[in-house]
Amino acid sequence: MQINVTLNGASLSSDVEARQLLVDYIRGTGATGTHIGCDTTSCGACTVLIDGTPMKSCTMFAVQANGKSITTVEGLKQNGELHQIQASFKEKHGLQCGFCTPGMMLTSAALLEQNPEPSEDDIRWAISGNICRCTGYVNIVKAVQHAGEEMRKS
Amino acid sequence: MYPAAFAYSAPETLDEALATLSQEGESARVLAGGQSLIPMMKLRLASPAHLVDINNISGLDHINSANGYLRIGALVRHNDIVNSADIAAHNGAIASAAPWVADPLVRNRGTLCGSVAHCDPEGDWNSVMLAVRAEVVAQSAAGERVIPIDDFVVDFFTNSLEPGEIVTEVRIPKYTGKGGGAYLKLERKIGDYATVAVATQLQLGDDGKISEAGVALTAVNNKNTRATAAEQALVGQEPSDELFKEAGALAARAAEPESNVRGTAEWKRNVVSVYTRRGLEASLAQARA
Ligand SMILES: Cc1cc2nc3c(=O)[nH]c(=O)nc-3n(C[C@H](O)[C@H](O)[C@H](O)COP(=O)(O)OP(=O)(O)OC[C@H]3O[C@@H](n4cnc5c(N)ncnc54)[C@H](O)[C@@H]3O)c2cc1C
Ligand code: FES
Numbered sequence: 001m002q003i004n005v006t007l008n009g010a011s012l013s014s015d016v017e018a019r020q021l022l023v024d025y026i027r028g029t030g031a032t033g034t035h036i037g038c039d040t041t042s043c044g045a046c047t048v049l050i051d052g053t054p055m056k057s058c059t060m061f062a063v064q065a066n067g068k069s070i071t072t073v074e075g076l077k078q079n080g081e082l083h084q085i086q087a088s089f090k091e092k093h094g095l096q097c098g099f100c101t102p103g104m105m106l107t108s109a110a111l112l113e114q115n116p117e118p119s120e121d122d123i124r125w126a127i128s129g130n131i132c133r134c135t136g137y138v139n140i141v142k143a144v145q146h147a148g149e150e151m152r153k154s
Numbered sequence: 155m156y157p158a159a160f161a162y163s164a165p166e167t168l169d170e171a172l173a174t175l176s177q178e179g180e181s182a183r184v185l186a187g188g189q190s191l192i193p194m195m196k197l198r199l200a201s202p203a204h205l206v207d208i209n210n211i212s213g214l215d216h217i218n219s220a221n222g223y224l225r226i227g228a229l230v231r232h233n234d235i236v237n238s239a240d241i242a243a244h245n246g247a248i249a250s251a252a253p254w255v256a257d258p259l260v261r262n263r264g265t266l267c268g269s270v271a272h273c274d275p276e277g278d279w280n281s282v283m284l285a286v287r288a289e290v291v292a293q294s295a296a297g298e299r300v301i302p303i304d305d306f307v308v309d310f311f312t313n314s315l316e317p318g319e320i321v322t323e324v325r326i327p328k329y330t331g332k333g334g335g336a337y338l339k340l341e342r343k344i345g346d347y348a349t350v351a352v353a354t355q356l357q358l359g360d361d362g363k364i365s366e367a368g369v370a371l372t373a374v375n376n377k378n379t380r381a382t383a384a385e386q387a388l389v390g391q392e393p394s395d396e397l398f399k400e401a402g403a404l405a406a407r408a409a410e411p412e413s414n415v416r417g418t419a420e421w422k423r424n425v426v427s428v429y430t431r432r433g434l435e436a437s438l439a440q441a442r443a
């Protein structure tokens with residue numbers, strides 16, 4: 001089936017099978033920052049933004065993204081500059097192996113759009129669908145708080 | 155993991171969707187949030203030949219309170235309910251359940267009506283719908299049908315829809331006067347299905363006595379279950395600690411849980427009893443506030 005999507009700002013027109021999962025479609029374009037962790041809707045590694053809202057791309061079909069704007073981790077960086085959430089994950093060591101990081105940053109970026117000054121509870125609640133096996137979350141929370149502070153300054 | 159191949163349509167009107175469903179009969183399935191159906195298809199627990207995706211149909215994402223009902227449309231996502239001031243103002247049971255359904259990412263996509271249709275005995279919404287005495291509005295090419303929730307929830311993953319029917323909304327009586335409701339859920343970790351959960355709803359008459367009561371249980375039977383004896387014991391009575399304790403004990407008797415990794419049957423029954431009592435206390439506090 002023919003679909004038209006905007007992926008990280010670029011218009012794409014593709015022919016996909018109805019059962020193709022969105023995550024595989026995205027990875028097939030070369031944007032392999034979107035990870036497949038569990039493939040059973042449980043971990044959030046495959047999180048992307050669909051029209052700005054974080055969702056699990058292993059649990060949508062590519063055809064369902066027709067007409068939508070998709071943002072993946074590759075789309076966070078703008079004009080050669082890291083998005084503040086990326087800079088803050090780096091600054092605060094908000095990652096270890098990095099497998100959860102793309103999903104974690106997209107969910108956090110969406111949170112900061114809605115709530116520029118989240119409390120620790122707000123952050124922990126917002127990322128509760130994104131599982132990290134390495135960090136214990138402490139530095140992830142710090143990174144999101146740091147990003148919020150920096151974004152409020154500018 | 156990949157589902158078996160299927161034909162896909164994403165109509166923009168309800169009429170088109172109903173026409174396709176009536177043509178395809180039992181081989182077609184409605185796709186709403188897909189947060190239960192797509193995982194099942196990937197595991198090949200479901201292999202529909204045709205998927206009718208309702209996400210592009212306009213006019214199904216309403217939350218409104220017209221004509222004495224609170225109406226929640228088929229494309230209202232769990233998170234829309236979390237964020238709805240209308241629901242917070244009108245229905246404590248629904249408002250308190252919403253944040254505990256699944257995780258934030260699933261809540262951005264999954265729908266209340268899809269969950270109601272799914273009839274997973276571990277799902278949260280059907281207990282809430284039983285407690286608040288909801289009705290399910292179903293449309294087919296032949297017309298509309300209003301199904302009381304007790305008749306809609308038939309069994310383990312089984313509802314009473316006919317092939318060709320789409321749930322367009324649930325409607326909940328708009329309680330006026332003094333009332334309140336709650337949903338108490340015990341889960342192993344955030345985002346998990348319930349180990350045990352209890353939905354409660356209370357209305358008080360002018361005399362301060364309980365005029366209506368709803369109590370329903372999650373994850374302790376082969377379907378979400380109304381605790382009828384507990385409800386009957388409450389109605390017509392003056393609220394009291396004793397009464398709520400008795401209702402808890404009666405609710406526990408309506409539970410036939412299985413012992414599993416989440417806990418033993420005996421312990422779960424005990425949780426039903428305690429959560430019923432606490433839920434009624436919270437409902438009463440809201441009714442009197
Ligand atoms: C990780 C995870 C955790 C979860 N945790 C919970 C939880 O704690 N509590 C809970 O209650 N649920 C939980 N869920 C399930 C979630 O709430 C689903 O969103 C819900 O069960 C189904 O809604 P949906 O819109 O996604 O429906 P879909 O998956 O699209 O459909 C489910 C079924 O209902 C049918 N259907 C859907 N909409 C309609 C309609 N309008 N008319 C007729 N038939 C229809 C479909 O054909 C299908 O058979 C969880 C899911 C996941 C992946
Ligand atoms: S890969 Fe999608 S939720 Fe784990």
Ligand code: FES
Nearest residue numbers: 096098132133134
């Ligand atoms: S950094 Fe390894 S999973 Fe999160």
